[in-house]
Amino acid sequence: MPMIEIKHLRKEYREGSKSKVALKGLDLELEKGDIFGFIGPNGAGKTTTIKMLATLLIPTAGAASIDGIDVVKHPEQIRSIVGYMPDFFGVYDDIKVWEYLDFFAAAYRLPRDKRPGIIDEVLALTDLTEKKDSYVESLSRGMKQRLCLAKTLVHDPKVMLLDEPASGLDPRARIEIRELLKELQAMGKTIIVSSHILPEMEEFCNKIGIIEQGELIVAGDVNTIARQVRGQHNIDISIVEDLPRAMAILEGMTDVVREVKITSGVRGSRRDEQGTQADAPSQLLQKTDTSGRGGVLQIGYVGEPDFEYLVLQALIQNGVKVKAFYTPETDLEDVFLRVTKGHVA
Amino acid sequence: MFENPVLRKELFLRLRIRQMSVLSRWIGSITAGILISWIYISILRWVFTDASSRTGSDVWSACIVLQVAITCLLAPAVAANSITQEKEQQTWDMLIFTRLTPQEIVFGKLIARYAVLIFINMLFMPIQLAGWMRSPHDVTFLTFGLTEMLLLISGLFFTTFGLFMSWLLNRTLFAIMCSYSFVVGGLIIITSLITAMLSFFAADDMFTKSPLMWLNPVMMTYEAMNPHDNANTVFFLAFGLLSYLILTALLVWRMVVGFRRFALMA
C-alpha cells in the first residue's frame, strides 16, 4: 500500500461569484521512505496541494489518503501521523525556544515526563541546542525556520509536508536544511517538500514532480527527470565580429546544439543577462536583428561534455573569430560557501 | 483543565514582565504592592471612620458602577484579539494542525482571557466588602448577590462575544470594533434608543417594561442596585442574565462545532 495516495485531487477557490481552479486533478503515489520534491513556479498549486494533504483545505473533488487514512474523513488521525510546516508562519512572542517546543509537544499529547527528552532530541537534530533558553522572537529567520522544523518533528510523524522549508534563507542555511532533510530521510520518513528550484532538490529527493498551473507536468524518478529538464548545459561564446554567420553555423549543428541566443549584441561587452537553465527547450531558436558586429552567444549544448571542443572547432574552421568559449559560472552557492563558515550564530 | 496547553500558554507565558531583569521585576512588584496597599488602607480607613451612615453603601455603589463600566469597556476587547492575532501572526494553521480539540482551544482561550477580567474585579472586592459590611442594611443580600452575578455573567458573555468575533473575522481591529459595536452600541445605546422611541407611543414606565431594556447592562445594573420591588427585579435580572448565559452557550457551541469547517473555508 502506498504511503501517500492522491487521486484526481482538484481544488477550486471561490473568488466572489467566479471560481478559480488552483489544482486540476492531481494523481500521485508515494511509497514509504520516498522524498518527493514538488517543484513549480509561483501560483502553480503546491501550497494548495500540501494544505489539502494537511487537512487544512477541503478538496473540491478527488481523494487523498496518507497511510491508508482518508484526509477528509479522518483529519484527527492524519494530524497525529503527519508533520506540517507552512510556507509562511509566525512564532509566538514572549516564549522561549524550549517552551515553544513544549507547547507543541503538549498539543500533540506527549506525556509530560517524556517531553524534555524529546525537546532535547529535536533541538540537537535542528542544531538549535545552544538556543534552548533564548526567546523565540530573538532568533534569526533561518533559526526560526529550523525551529519550525523542530516543532514539526516533536510528535515523530511518519510523513512530513514541508512547504518551501528553505525559502528566504541564505545559501548556507539552505544547505543546512538540506542536510537536515537528508537525516530525516535516513530516519525513514516519507517527505513531500516543495520548492521553486530544481537543482536544490536533486541531491536528496528520490522522486520529483513538476507542477505548473495546477497540473502535474512530469513526475517520477529524480535522475530521469533531471536529465529531461536539464539535458543541456550552457556555453557562452564571445565573438569578435559577424555574429549572424556564427549563429548560422551553430544553428546548423542541430544534433548537439539545442538553443542559440544572443546574450549581448555589443562588441566586447559582457553578457547582460544570464541564461536561465529552466528555459523551455521548445524554444529552439531566438533570432534577433543583428548587424555584422560581434557579441556573446549562448548555446544550449546537449552533446557529450568531452566533445564540446567540436563546436569551437567548427566555428574556427569556418573563420569565425572566437574570443572566448566558456561555461558560465552560475553557481553562486558554491562561491558563497567558500567564503563563509558554517557556525550557528 | 490545567493540563490544557492553550490555557497554560495563555495564562503563564504571555506576561511581558518575564523578559524584564530580576531587579526591575522586584522593584516593579514592590512598588505596585505598596501602591495598592496604600490605596486599600486609605479607602478602608475612610470607610470605617467616616461618621456619615451612608458612606458604606456609597462606596459599595461606586465600586459596582466602576466595575460595570470596566466590564463593558474591557470585556469585549479582552478576548477579541486572541484568535485574530494568531491568524495575523500566522500561527493559527500550526495551532489547529496539532491534536488539540476545538474545545480545548476555545475554552483555553476563553478561560485565560476571562481570568484577566475576574482578576481586575477581585481587586475591587476588599473595598466592596468593606462598604457592604459598613452598611449592611442599605445593601441587602439580594442586591449584593444580584450585582455580583451581573458582573460575572455579563463579563463572561462579553468576553465570549469578543472571542467569537475573533474566530469569525481575520483582523484584530475589526474584531474589536465589532465586539464594541455589539456591547456598547447595540446592548447599551440601541436598546435605549428603541425603547425611548417606543415610549413616545406607550405608557411612561416603558423603560422597565420593554424586554429590550432587560438586556441592557446599564439598566440591569441600575435595577440590581435599586430594587423597587423585589419580585419584579429578580424576574427582570433573571431574564437578562439567563439570556446572556444562553447566548454565551450558543456562541461557544457555534465555535466548537464549526471550528474546523470554518477554518477550512478561509
Ligand SMILES: Nc1ncnc2c1ncn2[C@@H]1O[C@H](COP(=O)(O)OP(=O)(O)OP(=O)(O)O)[C@@H](O)[C@H]1O
Ligand atoms: N485563498 C485563495 N483564494 C483564491 N485563490 C487562491 C487562494 N489561495 C491560492 N489561490 C490561487 O491558487 C493558485 C495556486 O496557489 P498556491 O498557493 O497553491 O501556489 P504555490 O505553488 O504554492 O505558489 P508559491 O510558489 O507562490 O507558493 C494561485 O493561482 C493562487 O492565486
Ligand SMILES: [Mg+2]
Ligand atoms: Mg506556496
